[in-house]
Amino acid sequence: MNATATSVDPRRRGAAFRGGRALDQFTELLHEDVVFDGAELGRQIGLLPSRDSAADRAATTAFNVKTQLTDRWRERHARQRTHAP
Known part of the structure; x- marks a missing residue:
């Protein structure tokens, strides 16, 4: 195994990037x-399952359940910490 900075081995194939650029400028470029x-x-690159596959739906559902549980936990415990300075 080839250990890299991200611990993901290279695939030796290309990937197609689709995206966009947003420029913030008036008289000079402020940032891009x-x-x-x-x-x-x-x-x-094989790190995630194919879109709309059973594995993709399961991963999305698991993430959403985790997010909902985390939000509920924070709401309940935020009320208990209201007396803190």
């Missing part, structure tokens, strides 16, 4: 944001 779909890149 490049936006792309990171999940689609993950699918292309």
